[in-house]
Amino acid sequence: xxxxxxxxxxxxxxxxxxxxxxxxxxxxxxxxxxxxxxxxxxxxxxxxxxxxxxxxxxxxxxxxxxxxxxxxxxxxxxxxxxxxxxxxxxxxxxxxxxxxxxxxxxxxxxxxxxxxxxxxxxxxxxxxxxxxxxxxxxxxxxxxxxxxxxxxxxxxxxxxxxxxxxxxxxxxxxxxxxxxxxxxxxxxxxxxxxxxxxxxxxxxxxxxxxxxxxxxxxxxxxxxxxxxxxxxxxx
Amino acid sequence: xxxxxxxxxxxxxxxxxxxxxxxxxxxxxxxxxxxxxxxxxxxxxxxxxxxxxxxxxxxxxxxxxxxxxxxxxxxxxxxxxxxxxxxxxxxxxxxxxxxxxxxxxxxxxxxxxxxxxxxxxxxxxxxxxxxxxxxxxxxxxxxxxxxxxxxxxxxxxxxxxxxxxxxxxxxxxxxxxxxxxxxxxxxxxxxxxxxxxxxxxxxxxxxxxxxxxxxxxxxxxxxxxxxxxxxxxxxxxxxxxxxxxxxxxxxxxxxxxxxx
Numbered sequence: 116x117x118x119x120x121x122x123x124x125x126x127x128x129x130x131x132x133x134x135x136x137x138x139x140x141x142x143x144x145x146x147x148x149x150x151x152x153x154x155x156x157x158x159x160x161x162x163x164x165x166x167x168x169x170x171x172x173x174x175x176x177x178x179x180x181x182x183x184x185x186x187x188x189x190x191x192x193x194x195x196x197x198x199x200x201x202x203x204x205x206x207x208x209x210x211x212x213x214x215x216x217x218x219x220x221x222x223x224x225x226x227x228x229x230x231x232x233x234x235x236x237x238x239x240x241x242x243x244x245x246x247x248x249x250x251x252x253x254x255x256x257x258x259x260x261x262x263x264x265x266x267x268x269x270x271x272x273x274x275x276x277x278x279x280x281x282x283x284x285x286x287x288x289x290x291x292x293x294x295x296x297x298x299x300x301x302x303x304x305x306x307x308x309x310x311x312x313x314x315x316x317x318x319x320x321x322x323x324x325x326x327x328x329x330x331x332x333x334x335x336x337x338x339x340x341x342x343x344x345x346x347x348x349x350x
Numbered sequence: 351x352x353x354x355x356x357x358x359x360x361x362x363x364x365x366x367x368x369x370x371x372x373x374x375x376x377x378x379x380x381x382x383x384x385x386x387x388x389x390x391x392x393x394x395x396x397x398x399x400x401x402x403x404x405x406x407x408x409x410x411x412x413x414x415x416x417x418x419x420x421x422x423x424x425x426x427x428x429x430x431x432x433x434x435x436x437x438x439x440x441x442x443x444x445x446x447x448x449x450x451x452x453x454x455x456x457x458x459x460x461x462x463x464x465x466x467x468x469x470x471x472x473x474x475x476x477x478x479x480x481x482x483x484x485x486x487x488x489x490x491x492x493x494x495x496x497x498x499x500x501x502x503x504x505x506x507x508x509x510x511x512x513x514x515x516x517x518x519x520x521x522x523x524x525x526x527x528x529x530x531x532x533x534x535x536x537x538x539x540x541x542x543x544x545x546x547x548x549x550x551x552x553x554x555x556x557x558x559x560x561x562x563x564x565x566x567x568x569x570x571x572x573x574x575x576x577x578x579x580x581x582x583x584x585x586x587x588x589x590x591x592x593x594x595x596x597x598x599x600x601x602x603x604x605x606x607x608x609x610x
Contacts, residue, residue: 125604162512163599163600163601164508164511164512164601165601166599166601184599184600184601185514185515185516185600186514188511188512188513188514189513189514192512192513193509193512195505195508195509195512197505199505199506199508199509201506201509201510201523202523211510211513212513215510215513215514215515216514218514218515218516218519263509266513267512267513270513270514
């Protein structure tokens with residue numbers, strides 16, 4: 116839940132301007148808005164990669180500022196707009212996340228690699244066993260994003276923030292990621308999905324927040340903005 | 351020992367080569383005549399002043415504390431130089447000050463603690479100068495590489511932070527790369543020594559009439575000390591700067607690009 120959150124960027128620009136909203140911790144919530152509306156920043160304040168200049172963010176009734184940021188980030192996973200993979204193989208990528216979970220309390224005794232667990236998250240992300248030893252930089256965009264998803268799941272998040280996860284993918288791969296998000300919701304993981312695509316928002320949203328220019332706006336305003344943006348060659 | 355001084359005539363004769371450089375620059379229209387003359391005269395003024403001051407500090411009847419005061423001044427000046435050469439690095443002055451001071455303490459501690467050289471002003475100042483000078487160059491390189499690496503790899507660093515890694519672990523692979531980059535030139539220089547470069551201390555000692563073998567032994571000791579000093583300073587910069595680039599709640603700060 117965001118309470119009157121303002122984020123001031125470089126040069127004093129208000130990236131988010133007194134945004135208040137509430138996302139349920141289950142189901143898919145969509146944040147819709149044109150480019151530059153502050154959607155990414157809104158996600159980033161939810162797992163404290165950024166902190167609000169004013170206002171506060173609450174998770175399950177507790178102020179994020181009072182929580183351990185590392186424990187919070189393991190609980191609130193993040194998928195970035197462009198898939199970010201680390202060097203070497205898919206397995207190495209997954210191990211990075213598994214080790215992150217081991218940093219948490221009460222998990223010292225499990226500090227052993229368990230291939231079954233890695234294969235399980237790959238399967239959830241729709242990738243078969245052969246991917247485990249594939250080179251991370253040889254993957255297609257869609258495969259890379261799915262590995263990112265599998266990686267995020269290894270910290271066992273209860274909420275997943277997805278920042279335009281399909282914007283660099285073709286329609287077929289986008290559909291796969293959308294379907295995966297819904298599958299996750301069925302297993303009890305909440306998803307906050309950021310998009311500038313009205314149709315995608317329509318397909319996914321159980322609840323939606325519309326942002327224009329850093330402020331909460333009506334759906335009509337966002338539609339007008341996005342339609343106008345389509346006329347531009349760079350949109 | 352033969353008289354090592356070359357006298358004013360000797361110095362004047364060496365200016366012939368500066369004249370050659372100026373002439374070449376003019377003939378090739380490099381337009382570097384001004385800078386060459388400026389650099390040569392600046393070096394002359396600086397070194398003559400330093401020589402005069404050193405004469406005062408290093409007189410055998412002077413207490414060695416003056417030599418150490420000189421070292422402190424060198425450390426501070428080195429930190430200023432690092433800040434000037436790495437303007438995009440936050441808190442460059444204080445980090446370089448700590449790193450260079452660490453180098454001075456560790457290297458002089460080893461040198462005089464183990465009695466490698468006698469504890470005299472004429473040993474303290476030039477040895478400290480070599481350690482500090484080499485460390486300063488590596489500090490600039492290390493600091494700039496760390497900032498560039500974390501800035502360019504920001505998505506990866508933030509992906510690690512987003513998985514719940516503390517800043518130190520999230521930054522480690524990238525800082526490690528940067529520190530390697532800063533250390534490799536010193537290791538390469540150590541390897542090439544004697545084959546390509548006859549290093550300064552050795553050249554100076556041979557010119558001063560010391561037996562070449564004795565000069566080599568001194569030079570070897572100095573090279574090892576320099577290698578150790580550079581490793582020390584680069585490590586201190588790595589730890590200090592990385593800490594400075596993250597907030598206490600594990601966020602990567604905004605990093606500036608260097609001015610073109």
